Amino acid sequence: MTTTTESKNNNDESSIELSVVIPCLNEADTLEICIEKAQRAMRDHGITGEVIVADNGSTDGSLEIAEKMNARIIAVQAKGYGAALQGGIEGSAGKFVIMGDADDSYDFLEVPKFVDKLRDGYDLVMGCRLPGGGGTVAPGAMPFLHRWWGNPMFTFMARKMFKMPTHDVYCGLRGFTRELYDRLKLTCTGMEFATEMLIKSSLTGEKIAEVPITLHPDGRKNRAPHLKTFSDGWRTLRFFMMYSPRWLFLMPGLFLVFLGLIGYGLAMPGVAIFGAVLDAHTLLFASLSIIIGYQSMSFAVLAKIFSIREKFIPEDKRINRFFEIFTLEKGITVGACVSLCGIVTLGTAVVHWWQTGFAGLDYAETMRIVIPGFTLTILGYQSVMGSFFASILGMPRK
Known part of the structure; x- marks a missing residue:
């Protein structure tokens, strides 16, 4: 994977505890609020960290927004959700990494909850949006099929097939140690990246925790979400079966x-x-x-x-x-x-x-x-x- 890095962070890299990595592909609608929330959460809770925008080829002004917000930009040439995250994580300097989408559906003000668990010694901390794990889905935040069929079904399968101790396998807001990421040697460059991380962590017996979060409606106005219900659902099912x-x-x-x-x-x-x-x-x-x-x-x-x-x-x-x-x-x-x-x-x-x-x-x-x-x-x-x-x-x- 080829990446180029432009630093906009004045912190000494050796003192950085947390890197918040946000994958980005034309997210001008919501990127600024996501960066602002992540920076505010770290500032208010005394967390020394950085915000990384892993850009996958944005052309809508997202890069200018990231620069204005003093985020660090890592341009990832390889296409795909997983590829963008890999590029951002591999260029991060923090002991801990938190990844989350740039559509403002995840509230980065909840970042400190993840950091607390990571400080307690957990290797992977999953967010949970579903009531089974104490989470909350705000009205209009999740399509009906995802809420009542897709997520519950795949979560049940993951708990049965891989002994996952989580209640929301699809949650994209999660934190983990950089050491865990390096050890797992993740390979998926598409949306399966997040699933691969959770499956491998479960199979290798890592310490996994879960924190309840709230899922908010997608804040984007000028374009549709990247997620495709049936094709992405099939990709998840296929991935589960190939790993079992x-x-x-x-x-x-x-x-x-x-x-x-x-x-x-x-x-x-x-x-x-x-x-x-x-x-x-x-x-x-x-x-x-x-x-x-x-x-x-x-x-x-x-x-x-x-x-x-x-x-x-x-x-x-x-x-x-x-x-x-x-x-x-x-x-x-x-x-x-x-x-x-x-x-x-x-x-x-x-x-x-x-x-x-x-x-x-x-x-x-x-x-x-x-x-x-x-x-x-x-x-x-x-x-x-x-x-x-x-x-x-x-x-x-x-």
């Missing part, structure tokens, strides 16, 4: 395998349910469920290994134990044995056909041999190939 192989691959895979085994248990003896006989066709569907489920479970392991190796997520003791037990040779042996059982089973069906002089066979009886045979053959082959892939991902490297 367990919920994306493992849980659906286990369910499908379980469903397939039930199908086998009913179809092999030809059980009748409500007059419907579960026969070879049910067996075929059950095999499909098992094969897809097993593949999904394999993806869970492979995705977990890759994510850990690339440092998307922290190390997992279960994966370490997996490699203590698993070897490529064991995987090949088990997979080959399973495939061999499948081939032998298929061979039994061929022999039976040969014994009849290659005449017609009883469909239901024959398929009870053929379907399990090809299912075992496929599962064994998947196991061999998956073992090679896991070994490739797990190879030691510098």
Whole structure:
């Protein structure tokens, strides 16, 4: 990321406790009031700090406003909400960083509440706008779908999937230590940046606190908000799933395998349910469920290994134990044995056909041999190939 910095702050950088970073892209309507509130909050509470405007290419006079307000401007060439914040944070001088949007929906006069928690030793302090965490949404401040569906749903998912101790996953007003930011090595340049920060902090067991805040109506008059309800909602859901192989691959895979085994248990003896006989066709569907489920479970392991190796997520003791037990040779042996059982089973069906002089066979009886045979053959082959892939991902490297 390429940035250029223009300093408008007379504080000695070594004495700066707090950097307030405000991403900016044509925010002339509200930027001045945001800067003024942040500066007043620090001044009134004896906080030595700076206000940084991380500009992403404004052309509406935002830069002139920042200069007039004696804020420090960091021009970030890489486009995106996350890119702007990264540029501003990396150019900051404070021990603590507080980030917040420039639309005046977040009240920067609440900054001292975040600083108090950071001084108490917390690594990340999240604002909470929702009543579940003591926050307040002012009338007209949040669209109906965001208030009653999007935010509650994604917050519930985050608490379930990543054990987040927060009640408002989307809140953009938050504070954190510069040391935490450097350690997390965040990579997202879009709106997922804020979500990545919270997920990684939760997964690595950081000390996270939450303070109630009030969300005010967007103060901008001359342009629409950057947020897009459905596309940004999908991006969040996609990000959640990619950061959780367990919920994306493992849980659906286990369910499908379980469903397939039930199908086998009913179809092999030809059980009748409500007059419907579960026969070879049910067996075929059950095999499909098992094969897809097993593949999904394999993806869970492979995705977990890759994510850990690339440092998307922290190390997992279960994966370490997996490699203590698993070897490529064991995987090949088990997979080959399973495939061999499948081939032998298929061979039994061929022999039976040969014994009849290659005449017609009883469909239901024959398929009870053929379907399990090809299912075992496929599962064994998947196991061999998956073992090679896991070994490739797990190879030691510098």
